[in-house]
Amino acid sequence: MCLSTNIHFDYDGHYSKCGDDYEWIPTDARLYAISFRTSSLEEITYSLLKERISMKMVIDPFTRRLNLGYIPLAVEPKRQSYILDDEDVFVYQTSVDKEQRRSILHVEDIQELEII
Template sequence: MTMCLFSTNIHFDYDGHYSKAGDDYEWISTDVSLYAISFKTSPLEEITYSLLKERICKKMRIDPLTKKLNLGYIPLVVEPKRQSYILDDEDVFVYPTSVDREQRRSILHVEDIQEL
């Protein structure tokens, strides 16, 4: 029996903050680049909160022991627009499975909060 591997690609914007604009919230980026990581895995449940943060730190060459990062996104299907933070494995599962009618996913926002 062969196992079918799937690829879950996540695009993220590193280092910015949320700002209220009328009734909506928007992401204000301080970096002009957009980054991506890819998980080549079988079930989506294997992408955990700690693995997601670890992969972002590796991509950005950040020591996870010295930085505090907040992960969040603005769901495409929520009005008014509000940020949704990723706090645990369940939130991680919801993020890549939440898509709009055209199967588009929100960009993951990575807030660099502070040095630990």
């Protein structure tokens, strides 16, 4: 059985502290999406997720670093949670609220310094 997992993400922005909470401040007002057709959620790895985002946004992963994060819907006060490995990706995909909604993935685009 093949299942489809859709991930919506904001590309390029930053987190800002607002009182006790954190909020995401997008640079771009657009929302992007990628879809994975897999037999299980475990097949969507950290490296695959970053690769698909890089392909979608047409960026070179050798000159830019992507930080992936989200604000969990069930955590109060609101704060950012960064995705650092495969386990974090799985937790992100399976963390939903009562209406089965998942948080928007936030992608921070960090330009790396070139070594000459």
